[in-house]
Amino acid sequence: MKIILLTIVTTVLIDNVVLSQFLGLCPFLGVSGKIKTALGMSGAVVFVMALSSFVSAVIYELLLKPFDLGYLRTIVFILIIAALVQFVEMVLKKFIPALHQSLGVYLPLITTNCAVLGAALKNVQDGLNIGMSTLAGTGTAIGFGVAIIIMAGIREKIEGNDVPRAFRGLPLALMTAGLMAIAFMGFSSLR
Amino acid sequence: MKLKKGSPLERIYNGVWRENPTFVLMLGMCATLAVTTSAVNAIAMGLSTAAVLIFSNLIISALRKLIPDGVRMPAYIVIVATLVTVVEFLMHAFLTDLYDALGIYLPLIVVNCIILGRAEAYASKNPVLSSVFDGLGMGLGFTASLTIIGLVREFIGSGTLFGFTVLGDWFTPVSIFVMAPGAFFVLAIIAAVRNVIVRPHVRENAINEISCGGNCRYCSGTLCAENHRRLREDETSASAPKATEKEAKS
Numbered sequence: 001m002k003i004i005l006l007t008i009v010t011t012v013l014i015d016n017v018v019l020s021q022f023l024g025l026c027p028f029l030g031v032s033g034k035i036k037t038a039l040g041m042s043g044a045v046v047f048v049m050a051l052s053s054f055v056s057a058v059i060y061e062l063l064l065k066p067f068d069l070g071y072l073r074t075i076v077f078i079l080i081i082a083a084l085v086q087f088v089e090m091v092l093k094k095f096i097p098a099l100h101q102s103l104g105v106y107l108p109l110i111t112t113n114c115a116v117l118g119a120a121l122k123n124v125q126d127g128l129n130i131g132m133s134t135l136a137g138t139g140t141a142i143g144f145g146v147a148i149i150i151m152a153g154i155r156e157k158i159e160g161n162d163v164p165r166a167f168r169g170l171p172l173a174l175m176t177a178g179l180m181a182i183a184f185m186g187f188s189s190l191r
Numbered sequence: 192m193k194l195k196k197g198s199p200l201e202r203i204y205n206g207v208w209r210e211n212p213t214f215v216l217m218l219g220m221c222a223t224l225a226v227t228t229s230a231v232n233a234i235a236m237g238l239s240t241a242a243v244l245i246f247s248n249l250i251i252s253a254l255r256k257l258i259p260d261g262v263r264m265p266a267y268i269v270i271v272a273t274l275v276t277v278v279e280f281l282m283h284a285f286l287t288d289l290y291d292a293l294g295i296y297l298p299l300i301v302v303n304c305i306i307l308g309r310a311e312a313y314a315s316k317n318p319v320l321s322s323v324f325d326g327l328g329m330g331l332g333f334t335a336s337l338t339i340i341g342l343v344r345e346f347i348g349s350g351t352l353f354g355f356t357v358l359g360d361w362f363t364p365v366s367i368f369v370m371a372p373g374a375f376f377v378l379a380i381i382a383a384v385r386n387v388i389v390r391p392h393v394r395e396n397a398i399n400e401i402s403c404g405g406n407c408r409y410c411s412g413t414l415c416a417e418n419h420r421r422l423r424e425d426e427t428s429a430s431a432p433k434a435t436e437k438e439a440k441s
Contacts, residue, residue, distance in 0.1 A: 020371045022224040026304070029220075071280070074298040075272040082265065114221050114302040121295045170217070171383035178375030185372065 004135065011139030013187040017115050018147040019180055024115030028148050029173050031106070038152035042145030044106035046138065048088060049116055052081050053137020056120040057130045070124075077120045115144055150180060197317065199324040206328020213336035214385060218304040223337060224374040225296050230353050233341030234334060235289040239282065240300050241330020243274045247306055248314040248326035250274075255315050267310045268301070275300045305329060344368050344377055 015021060018028045024045070031041045056077045064070055089107045092100035119140045123133040154176050163172055194201035212218045219240070226236040250270050251258075258266045279297050282290040290297065300306065309329055314322040345351055348368030350358040367373045 022221050022371070022374065023299075025220045025224065071276060074276050074279070074301055075269060078268055078272055078301055079265070082268065114299050117302055118295055118299055121298055125295060166383040166386045167379075168386065171379045171386060174375050174379035174382060178372045178379060181370075181372040181375055182367070185370070 003132075007132065007135050008139045008142075009187075009190055011136050012143040012146060013184065014191055016143045016147055016184050016187075017119070017140045018144055019177065019184045021118070023118040024113055024144050027113060028144070028151065028177070029170065032148050032151040032155055032173070035149065035152045035156060038148045040102055041106045042141075042148055044103045045113075045115070045144050046141040047103065048081075048085055048107065049119055049141035049144075050134060050138040051088065052084050052116055053119055053123060053140075054130070054134040055084060056080050057123060057128070057133035057137075060124055061130055073121065073124055078117055081116050081120070115140070147180065147184075151176065154180075197321040199320070202321055202324035203328035203331065206325065206330070207332040207335060210329075211332040211336060212305045212329055213333060213340075214381065217382070217385075218308060219333065220378070221299065222296055222303055223340065224371075224378060226293055227337055227341040227344055227374065227377075228348070228369045229345045229351075230338055230341040232289070232292050233337035235282075235286070236293060236296065237330070237334025237337040239278050239293075239297065240303060240305065240333055241327070242278055243271065243300055244306055244309060244330045244333075245323055245326035246274050247271050247310055248322040249319060251310045252314040252317060252319045252322035258315075263311075263315065264307075267307060271306050271310070272301045305333060340377060340381070344373055348373060 011017075017023050018025060027041055027045075032038050059076060059080060060070075060073060064073060064076065085107055089100070092103065092107075119137045120133075122140075123136055126136075128136055151173075155173065158172070158176070167175070194204060206212070210216055213223055222236055222240070227233045247267070247270055251267060254266075275298060278300070279290075282293070282297065309325060313325045317325070342352060345353075346357070347365050348370075349366065350356060350362045350364045365373075368377065
């Protein structure tokens with residue numbers, strides 16, 4: 001029980017995927033303009049990342065490891081993720097149109113998102129088993145969601161402010177991210 | 192400077208200066224921020240990416256007439272992933288320290304926007320030689336910019352350059368610069384400078400253009416290609432700013 005809790009706290013807050021590992025930075029900066037889109041994006045990421053960490057862990061444990069094919073993991077994982085996203089999109093479209101409506105736009109956006117692949121690779125590197133991999137993957141995705149939603153909230157607030165011209169747009173977003181990263185560094189004492 | 196389009200020199204100039212992947216196009220940000228804690232790491236990352244980029248451009252350009260259009264993305268991804276695995280093996284065998292320092296960011300070269308972006312935007316449409324030099328130029332541009340960022344962060348954050356102490360005991364390193372927030376701050380300053388220097392229309396949608404619409408896969412397909420096009424257009428029609436205005440409206 002303790003290790004489960006620790007994994008969640010670590011992946012969501014301490015080793016936050018965006019703010020301390022710089023993964024998934026593209027959507028973090030690109031889709032964080034509005035809270036609503038940020039919510040949709042984080043929903044899609046949680047969904048795909050939980051699924052992809054599970055599937056890639058299963059394939060790694062049951063297929064690559066027994067046959068000593070660990071070196072193929074980069075190729076295999078990226079193909080799994082790409083196929084999985086397409087598959088999830090088709091399934092959702094066919095069976096749960098309501099969910100597809102709200103997540104659909106964001107799903108193709110994460111096919112080759114480095115956070116998804118990064119989470120899968122990191123699980124292997126840390127030598128986690130299937131259950132822990134899924135948990136860590138989900139935690140990482142929630143961490144992404146937390147970061148992007150906070151970011152969107154801040155950006156909605158500062159949108160109308162009079163910012164020096166040079167800092168409009170991206171630089172301001174990056175400064176905000178930097179300040180958020182400092183705040184998140186505070187969590188490292190939880191470890 | 193007037194260079195023949197597609198010639199080796201023009202491609203290198205283009206990659207290093209005109210369309211520098213980090214400072215002008217703002218691609219591959221994950222790697223840029225994560226590994227620039229020291230100049231040595233930055234160079235290692237830059238050169239690994241350059242190696243993958245050169246060979247992926249070579250292979251994709253050579254196969255450009257054989258790969259069916261519908262499956263080109265998966266095909267590119269497999270080619271790139273294979274090359275990345277090769278680089279990973281070589282690093283593990285000969286440069287173990289750097290291999291450990293780069294960690295998961297080494298395999299993550301696969302999803303670096305620059306590589307699929309160049310494959311889609313250049314190598315899939317151009318002859319082998321130009322594509323190889325395009326890869327070389329972009330790779331060198333990426334390496335150079337990573338090294339500059341790495342030097343700045345290392346200098347401020349630990350008072351060293353390439354691992355050698357350059358400042359005396361009086362200097363207290365601002366260690367936040369080698370930690371995560373420092374990466375964001377340094378990049379923010381760079382982006383702000385770029386906002387002022389780089390052509391005005393590029394800053395119109397300053398937030399979108401790095402994100403490639405938030406999607407690395409369509410990197411060259413949507414906004415990045417749009418940026419390339421605008422960069423080019425801007426150079427040809429620098430004297431006719433009205434055209435860009437019109438375009439911005441539509």
